[in-house]
Structures are given as structure tokens and as C-alpha cells.
Amino acid sequence: MSLKAFHLVFVIASVLLMLGVAGWCVAQYREGAGTSQLVWASLSLACAAALVVYGRIFLKKLKHISYL
Amino acid sequence: MDIPYTVKPRPDTGLYNAKVGIWLFLASEVMLFGALFSSYILLRVGALDGFWPDVATAWPHGLLNIPIGTFNTAVLIISSVTVVMAWAALKVGNYAKFQKFMMVTIACALGFLCIKSYEYNEKFTHYVIRLKDGSAVTGHLDIDGHSPRFWTLDTVTAKKLASVKVHVDVPNQFRYPVGMKRPEVSHEGGEHAAREIKTSDITFLQAFIPATGTFFAIYFTMTFLHGLHVLAGALVLGYFTFFSKKMWETDPERLTNRIEVGGLFWHFVDLVWIFLFPVMYLL
Numbered sequence: 001m002s003l004k005a006f007h008l009v010f011v012i013a014s015v016l017l018m019l020g021v022a023g024w025c026v027a028q029y030r031e032g033a034g035t036s037q038l039v040w041a042s043l044s045l046a047c048a049a050a051l052v053v054y055g056r057i058f059l060k061k062l063k064h065i066s067y068l
Numbered sequence: 069m070d071i072p073y074t075v076k077p078r079p080d081t082g083l084y085n086a087k088v089g090i091w092l093f094l095a096s097e098v099m100l101f102g103a104l105f106s107s108y109i110l111l112r113v114g115a116l117d118g119f120w121p122d123v124a125t126a127w128p129h130g131l132l133n134i135p136i137g138t139f140n141t142a143v144l145i146i147s148s149v150t151v152v153m154a155w156a157a158l159k160v161g162n163y164a165k166f167q168k169f170m171m172v173t174i175a176c177a178l179g180f181l182c183i184k185s186y187e188y189n190e191k192f193t194h195y196v197i198r199l200k201d202g203s204a205v206t207g208h209l210d211i212d213g214h215s216p217r218f219w220t221l222d223t224v225t226a227k228k229l230a231s232v233k234v235h236v237d238v239p240n241q242f243r244y245p246v247g248m249k250r251p252e253v254s255h256e257g258g259e260h261a262a263r264e265i266k267t268s269d270i271t272f273l274q275a276f277i278p279a280t281g282t283f284f285a286i287y288f289t290m291t292f293l294h295g296l297h298v299l300a301g302a303l304v305l306g307y308f309t310f311f312s313k314k315m316w317e318t319d320p321e322r323l324t325n326r327i328e329v330g331g332l333f334w335h336f337v338d339l340v341w342i343f344l345f346p347v348m349y350l351l
Contacts, residue, residue: 001091002087002328003152003155003328003331003332003335004152006331006332006335006336007148007152007331007335009335009339010148010335010338010339010342013339013342014145014342017141017342017345017346020346020350021138021346021350024346024350047142051145054149058152061156062156065156065159068082068083
């Protein structure tokens, strides 16, 4: 597996982490924590979206490099 | 005679030697960290129900600094992006750009280690104190305005202190997982209440060190081992950044392969943190 492929795995793991953090913040808010948790959840979702966009750009720019 | 396949891939595997080597090494690293994550799960499910520190083996919550941990996660994600950019720069023959991206990567690695050191220091000045009535509190000691590290009850006794001033933590009830018993007195946020505790009332006093409990034992073991990997990765990438000009001029493809191998290790180290962060800080 090349660095390109491993980087994609890493980006996917990071996106899942950001979604998880957003879910954790929402759970905290539903438990009664302050509205700041919703702000953090939104930020996490924005980061997840940014990572998805970055992943697509990365794939486009390095399409000539092998996955092996 | 030259060793074959140090630069060009073997026709049957499609890989050059160093790439096979790094993946074998990373497989052994997966086993190392896999064993530690398994230990974490066993310790966690074996912890008693209740809230820490009133139950000796219960799992503590809310004692790690989540904003700092989140910031460190972002630092490592950025460093992974820059290490790939550095490799891509070499692929298109831009050595100056490679060096710039690598320097950002190394700065991120050193930044991560500095922040982690700050976090460790915060733990070494944070105490759990058990009292004769069976209750326990956590907080920072205040000895003439400063917060000492690594004190024990023996230290307090040896210094002949009749009492110690403690800035007691007010537990944050929202840091407890759904369904877990929560402290009755709690407050959102990291508020502290100053309290004078007589030395004669204390049965146990210890900073947040590995010996304090199973949580801190596994926390320090895993994060310190991860920190060592970050340091090792920073040293290797730093060497490639500042001492690779000659190789770039004589054998550029070999240097590009070396950076790829270094980048694979760096991504592994960052991936470990992607798992460590939620497990230690959030769950």
C-alpha cells in the first residue's frame, strides 16, 4: 500500500472521528450540557465536511500515483 | 554488487525493499498497540460501577483536558497532510517545496510533544486525596502559592504540615457517560473550591501518576509510548529534511522512496492517536 492509499485511509478515519466527536457533543447537549456543545458539534461536522472535500481534491491531484 | 530492488520495485510483488520492510514493521506495531488497546478494554469493563475517586477502582471521567486533546488531534491531522504534500513535491521534482512542507510537519510534531508535556505536568500537580471518613476528593495542592508535583502523604508528614490547602475539583456531571452513576454535587465547568484539610484526616494522597489507578496506568503507558513514536518520527523526518540534499542530487528516486516510507510510519503514528483520543478523552 502506497502513502497515497494510506493517506486516504487516514482521511477516512479522521472523518469518522469528527462525526463521532459531533455525535458525542450532541449526546452531551441532550444530557443537559450547555449550548456550547452544539457549537462544538457544528465545528466537528464542518471539519468532517472539509476533510471530505480535501480527500476529493487529494485524489484528483494524485491520480497518476499508484495505490500500491 | 548492488542490492537489488532498493529503488525499483520487484516485478513479482510490485514493491521496493523498504516498503516491504516498513509494512512488516508496522504489522509488529499494530500488535504492540493492539495489545495495549485490548488491555484498556479489559480494564475498562472490569472497573466497578460508581464515580471516581469515591470508588477505588472506578473509571475517572472529566479529568483529561478535552480542548487540548482536540487541538493536538488537529495538529497531527495537519502534519499528516503536510508529510504527503512533501512527498508529492519530491514526486514532481520540487526539493525546496519538500523542505518547507517537512519543516511544517516537524513543527507540528514538536508542538504536539510540547502540548502533551504541558498536559502531563498538569496531571503531576493534580491530586487524589482520601479521607478517614471514607470520602475522597481530587484537586490541586496550594503550598505557599505554588502547586507541587509528585507529593505523597509521606511528603506532607515529613514537612510537618498540620494541614494542606486544596483547590478541590467540582465534578462536571456532563462528563459522565449516559447511564453511569454521577456525583450528587456537580457543576458544569472546571470550577474549584478552596478547602483546608487536616493532615491527620488524610489516609492517602497521591498525584495523578501511573500508580494512582488503572486509568492513569493505561493512560500514561499508551500516551507515553505514542509520544515516543512521535519523537522518533520527528527525528527521522528531521534528518531527511536537513541532510538529504546530496542524495537528492545523486539518487532522487531513492530519496522519494525514503520519504514515502517515513510518511507511512508518520501516518501510522497519527492513526494511533485518532483511536487514542476518543478512547481516553471522550468515552
